[in-house]
Amino acid sequence: MNQHTIDRLREIVGQDQVSTLPEELACYSYDGTGQEYLPAAVAFPGSTEEVCRIMQLASATPFPVVPRGAGTGMTGGALPVAGGLVLVMSRLNRILEIDPANQIGVVEPGVITGDLRKEAARHNLYYPPDPASLQFCTMGGNVAECAGGPSAVKYGVTRDYILALEAVLPDGRLIHTGVRTAKGVVGYDLTRLLVGSEGTLAIITKITVKLLPAPEARSTLLVLCGTMVEAASLVARILAHHTPCTLEYMDRTALAIVRDKLPFPFPEEAGALLLIELDGQQDAVPHATRQLTDFLQSQPGIVQSRTATSPAEAEQLWAARRAISPAAFSLKPHKMSEDVVVPRSRLPELVSCTEKLSRELGVVIFTFGHAGDGNIHVNIMLDKNAPQEVRQANTAKQLLFEEVLRLGGTLSGEHGIGLTKAPYLDMELDPPTLALMQQIKKLFDPRNILNPGKIFPSQVAPEKNI
Amino acid sequence: MNQHTIDRLREIVGQDQVSTLPEELACYSYDGTGQEYLPAAVAFPGSTEEVCRIMQLASATPFPVVPRGAGTGMTGGALPVAGGLVLVMSRLNRILEIDPANQIGVVEPGVITGDLRKEAARHNLYYPPDPASLQFCTMGGNVAECAGGPSAVKYGVTRDYILALEAVLPDGRLIHTGVRTAKGVVGYDLTRLLVGSEGTLAIITKITVKLLPAPEARSTLLVLCGTMVEAASLVARILAHHTPCTLEYMDRTALAIVRDKLPFPFPEEAGALLLIELDGQQDAVPHATRQLTDFLQSQPGIVQSRTATSPAEAEQLWAARRAISPAAFSLKPHKMSEDVVVPRSRLPELVSCTEKLSRELGVVIFTFGHAGDGNIHVNIMLDKNAPQEVRQANTAKQLLFEEVLRLGGTLSGEHGIGLTKAPYLDMELDPPTLALMQQIKKLFDPRNILNPGKIFPSQVAPEKNI
Incomplete structure (x- = not known):
């Protein structure tokens, strides 16, 4: 990217909303993988219109563009591996609408997932997807990666809550996919093609989500098993008869990492822990909890099982669960x-x-x-x-x-897949299926400017740090 | 299609599995729209391999191919508007697997939806999508159209239950999309791109579905409202606090059409009927039913509300509901x-x-x-x-x-969209979005041989009845 291109970018988004300062570039060079790639510039668009004009410029020039939410991704989706421009979506952070009558919300991509959940809760509504990073990560990133979370076992993943998208194609054209209604089958399902496409097909600029009535009550159960295999085999048996909203697992090492955060003495005899939650209507949850407790008493391999006696104890368990990933670096x-x-x-x-x-x-x-x-x-x-x-x-x-x-x-x-799993993609996908995905990438992005080098390793731009 | 092509087809699927007899062609010339287009031939493939070879032949020749399930579609998806070959999937009708531990099933496209539901029920599992034609329609057609049904209000549509697909591209290449697991984000979501693509992108040859634990109990409520507008406005209020598994509506004319099938005297004072069902665990349903009944008593505009006293009465209500569509021809x-x-x-x-x-x-x-x-x-x-x-x-x-x-x-x-809504497509989709869908069609099917003339009206092959 030469000075002329940077000047053109400044014309589009404003003088202050583009930077090439090394100290600022460094802030947008890494993500949850810990890897670093320095971009040539960062820009902070303030509107969909600006995103369109940036992509027109990028495809005409051309230069690589990497859309970025909060950079919490675990596979390198936000890394500018081919240099170019990092497009930081943080200014597009408005919750545009919560419509309680129709149980939908409309947000910009820079909205923090946890903020949407809070705003929905104010209307007694619920946005289920809950990645561990929910207090930091953005809806745009969640859509791009099809984020999951503990609640997926009952409620599904991000894909299941995206009704419609506004998105900018690599050449700057604006598209509108999906519907504001519970159902819709008009044309191809571009919405779900974009969900999980890891910022390689289009830049998401507006997101319409489905919301649910908020669950009224919740209970938390803790089950300690003698061995990991016993805990793992209990999972399918629980799900055959019960519908928990989370069914999380930690092995002994994970437990040990966060031992000082556990709301109970470290269980020397336990090889694994299951953390189970039930949610639902006020009067249904105690009943379902009793049923599950009774069921657990009949199961082999359980060292100890207990119900959290207070929301504070439940929250302490969750704090321990969330602390595992960062605390792991005490090991290596x-x-x-x-x-x-x-x-x-x-x-x-x-x-x-x-x-x-x-x-x-x-x-x-x-x-x-x-x-x-x-x-x-x-x-x-x-x-x-x-x-x-x-x-x-x-x-x-x-x-x-x-x-x-x-x-x-x-x-x-x-x-x-991002960067880190790209070399393994062909272990799972057969050649015709993989080829078709690459053809779709080429159709959307013939100049390979949008998040190049992701998903398909062969698509890395030959010159790095343009 | 000339005699040489027909002979080649016979080599692929067997002498008896291809027909050009006018009386046989007539059976595959129409669908739920009542429109008729005669194909040049029909073939009944017996394996995925045969479908691949047929598509290789079709793209090399070329000739149009229209995949067909049971022909119950309402927009002309199975009509051979450009002639060519109708590919009847009725021999690919095996339920290959029901896996209770993982709550999934694998079926061929010719399996009747109702048969999958019955087989799932034998394992205490539930496949929710329930189009009105469920006793006749096929899973392949349901996937192609993304069929819905009354249960969608709680359980979603076909799209929400399709985990993975095996499909044949127009040039005969075989692809495998999706996963056998609850989650999966490896590469682009081709599964959901194919769901609802109306047989224009690929021919589905195997379907992996998600199943749910079967609901243990069900209750049926009937609500008669004074006017249609009163019934319609009650709907959003019910859904703000309750989660019925169906919430169906009939206006006065619809009620009158099936008056002799109703399990109660025709209600002269009612302008509309709501048919509401609740399902769930054995002991939760009576409670939820009471809650809903109490709620309804506080609502304006209700002439009469009652709970079905027996499964037989509930089934009679449903029989009336399903009879509306065919009985409508008594009007015109x-x-x-x-x-x-x-x-x-x-x-x-x-x-x-x-x-x-x-x-x-x-x-x-x-x-x-x-x-x-x-x-x-x-x-x-x-x-x-x-x-x-x-x-x-x-x-x-x-x-x-x-x-x-x-x-x-x-x-x-x-x-x-099929044939009947194609002329209206651009009322809903803006030009860049529509253009992108057409580009995707062209990418999958550059010779426009797979179900031509559907969704995009301009893609009708110039010569009819090839």
Whole structure:
């Protein structure tokens, strides 16, 4: 990007809304992966119109454009691997509408997910998706990655709540997908094609979401199991008869990492913990909780089970759960975090596999996550400055992926492919399916300017840091 | 299609599985619209491999191919408007798998939707989508059209239950989309791009569906309102506090059409009926029913409300509801059935509009349908041999569509665009969005051989009845 291009960008978004200062560029060079790529410039558009004009400029010039929410992504979706412009959506952060009669909301992409949830709650409505980063991450990023979260086991993922999108194509054309209604089948489902497309097809500028009536009550149960395999095998049995709104899992290592945050003494005899929540109408939740408690008493492998006695105790459990990911760096300085998924009946086999890999390769691996979905976060810890550890970690990752696919699973439940999983994409997708996806990318973005180098590794622009 | 092509088809699927006999072609020339277009041939493939080879032949020759389920579609999706080959999927009718532990099923496209529901029920599982034609229509057709049904108000539509697809592209390549797991974000969401694509992008050959635990109990309520507008305005108020699994609506004319099928005396004073069902766990349903009954007693405009006292009475109500569509021909020999949707708070305005159009244009219009979704079937009755009636009906349809869009709605909730709504597509979609959809069609099907003439009117092959 030369000075002329920067000047043109300033004409579009305003003098103060473009920066090429190294200290500012550094702020937008990294994301949740810890990797860093310096862009040539950052811009802060203030309207959809400005996004259109930026993309017209980008496709005419051309230069790469990487849309960015809060940079909390776990696979490098917001990294400007080919340099160019990072488009920070933070000024487009208005909740434009909450419509209680029709239970929908309309937001700009820079709205923090937690803020939408709070605003919905003020109208007694509920936006279910709850990624662990919900207090920081943005709706635009959630849509781009199809974010999940603990509530997905009952409520589904971001995809299930997106009714309509306004988006800017790489050449600057503005499109409107979907409907404001509960149903709609007019033309192809571009809405869901864009959800989860990781910012490679279009820049999302407006999001219409479906909201639900807020659950009136909630209860939290804690189940400690003797072994990880016992905990994993309990999951499918619970879901055959009960509908929890979360069914989270932590292995012994994960528990140990956050031991001083637990609202109970560290359970020496427990190999794994299940954190279960039920929600619903005021008078239905106590009944459902009793049913689940009775059921659990009949199940083998349970060391201890208890119901949180207060919202404060439940919140303490959740604080511990959320602290796992950051606290993991007490084990090793670096982490590979894989959000693999298997059909939930295969969870015991997945858990056995991670134990075996850890033992045989001498790698520190711990697991936690959304057991109810079969979506386990497998964390492979390493020191990237120790070549042997890197080699062993990569071997563990490769063998893990092979096992996941053998079990009928998928390589990513909610983090996406981005940069870090791109080399493994063809393990899961067969050649014609992968080729078709690449053709779709080329159709939307023939000059490969929008978030190049993501999902499909061969599409990295040849010159880095343009 | 010349004799050589027919011979090649016979080599692929077997001598007996291709026909060019006029009496056989006639059976596959029509669908739920009542329109007829004669194909040049019909073939009955017995495997995915045969479908691939047929499409290789079709794209090399080329000739049009129209995939067909049971032909129950309401917008002409299965009509061979450009002649060519009708591909009847009835031999691919196996339920391949019901996996209770993971709550999924795998079926071939020719499986009758009702048969999947029955087989799921044998495992205490539930496949919610329930189009009125569920005893005849096929899963392939349901996926192609993204079929809905009364249960959509609580459970969503076909799209929400499709986890993965196997499909054949127009050039014969086989693709595999989606996952067998609750979550998955590996690559673009081709699954949902194919759902609702009306057989224009690929031929679906295998379908993996999500199943739910079967609801244990159900209750049925009947509410008679003084006027249509009163019934329509009650809908949003009910849904603010209750979660029925169906919330159906019939206007006075619809009620009158099926008066001899009603399990109660025809209510002279009622302008509209709401049919409400609640489902859930055994002990929760009676409680929810009481809550709803109490709520209804506080609402204005209700002439009478009652709970069905037996499953037989409930089934009689449903039989009446399902009989409306076929029984409508007692009013006039032809029907335009429009499945428009509005945000549900705008239902009273939509209903007022249909009453006004009927009055001012002198057209018989009656309405019924999925009020809980804002998805109302507006039926414009006419005699197609009376030019004045055709003119007035077309005017009513155009004005209805304008009002629906003004109210923030969509032209089709579950029937699709097909042939009959194609001329109106650009009322709803703006030019860049429509152009993008056409580009996607061209990417998948550069020779325009797969179900040509649907969704996009300009894509009709120039020569008819090839």
